[in-house]
Amino acid sequence: MKIQLVSVAIAFIVASHAWPQWVTQRIPLTPGWNAVHLDVLPEPNDADHVLEGVPAESVWAWDRNASSIQFLQDPREMLAPQPEWLTWFPSNHPQAFLRGLHLILGGQAYLVKLPDDASPVTWEIRGRAALPKYVWHADSFNLVGLPVTDSEGPTFQQFFAPSSAHRGQPVYTLLPDGRWERIADLAATRISRGKAYWIRCSGASRYAGPLEVSAGGARAIECGENAAGGILRIRNNAAAAATCTIRLLASEAPPGGSSAPLAGPVALAYWNADFSRQRFAWETLPPALTKPLGPGLEYALELHVRRTDMAGPAVSNALYQSILEVTDGEGSRVLVPFTAKGLPVRGPGDATPLPRPGLWVGSALLNAVSEVNGSSNPVPAFAPLRFRLLVHQDSNGVARLLQQASIMPRLIDGRTNYVIVTDGRLAAQQAGAVTDANTVPGQRFSSAVFGFAHPQMLSYNQAAGSLAGTVFIGYNDPLNPFKHLYHPDHNNLDNYTATLSEGVQSYDVYRAITLRFSTNFIGSDATASWGDTVVGGEYAETLTGLYHMPLKVAGSFTLGYVTPVTQLDPAP
Structure with missing residues (x-):
């Protein structure tokens, strides 16, 4: 079963400006001129730091916002400053005062000039991986x-065959002596990784290659504490079928001073929808997942973080970091950064029943009941009974059983926050509640099998892995099954005036409820979120007062995480 839960406090999967999946790109540099392209985002990106150890005489970056390029300029003839170029010189260079290039950014091309008598070197750039993003200048050359x-x-012809804006357009490569040479045979010349070319684009285009990988417009997939995963769309733009392979690679260790230490690799599951075998389930992402794609077809790879399979981080701000490598078997390769926060860090003495604080909503399925004239233990029932279950855990780890919960937007100090109200009569007191185009509307959950007015405390037995509590229904409670407001034999009144004591017409009822958590999936609820945002186990209840002997029911339960709001019924 593929469980989908709607969270009122929605946690979107987005890419932040500082996702930290680390990789080292190595670019060979030869004496003379080199045209290079950085796939990684250097960190730190100060030009002096990134170029440390590289014996460069100068580095030039094309300012793509300056103008379109119709004619290629010989770099040997360029003088700083140039309107279309930002330039870096080493600090001891006579033209160092003309520096305009202060940052080395990823996803960009650079011209690097080494002394003619220098030895070949390898430029190692440590940085963050990122999904490539292409916005081509129309009717212009692009570096x-x-x-x-x-x-x-792939060859240039193979790479650009699906794009009418690039097919057959001229491509230039930089020679060590500084001359741009047009590639005569695009069908025989292969593209080199890390090398930059002047490529003409005819018309507007966002073409990314025969293998196109996207993550909702972001350059990385980042799962915060409450985000479950993301969808990676892999498209075959080529005219022939291709076999795409997805591999999960380890991130390198972060550089010193990184704001997000490495907690370990991200454990992932993917949704396997196998229509040929009628198999639909979350499965662990294998070391190499292959997917045949026909021409023009797209594969939506739905990924889910398996937080219970990730060891707890040593420090609270550590992140799990990995890189997804996508290849098509024809020479194209795309790296997708993936980061995830683990389960909330718990101290040595921190014992909480649920993995996360906030509201959990699910259901109980009763399929066994004791017999009044037979076994005192539950036996299989003729038909199951399912009802809703609401449990809330506050910031102190205290769990409570709820009859109802309304999650409402509330304006506090000029900002919209969310509150949980457990009594509908108190909803109107939440002054300042607003609803606008940017606010998720409120939502109410309730359970018809419980009638208590206030949240019921549940005690946690860590050794048994269970929550337990007793719901008391007084003999004179309006929802007591023995009481009837208008029936003289069941209204707990003597001649409609004096109140009778318990046991005359009505009886106190006690419902002793136990929720025993399980690490195994319950029924068909096999989900990658089990133990993280989905929990469950055995449900047991003993009812006293309905009959001269206790009645017992049993079954299973599941709870899904809805919102991290930890306060119930705040003061207006």
């Missing part, structure tokens, strides 16, 4: 690098 494998990349 770019392309997402291909380290070896045996």
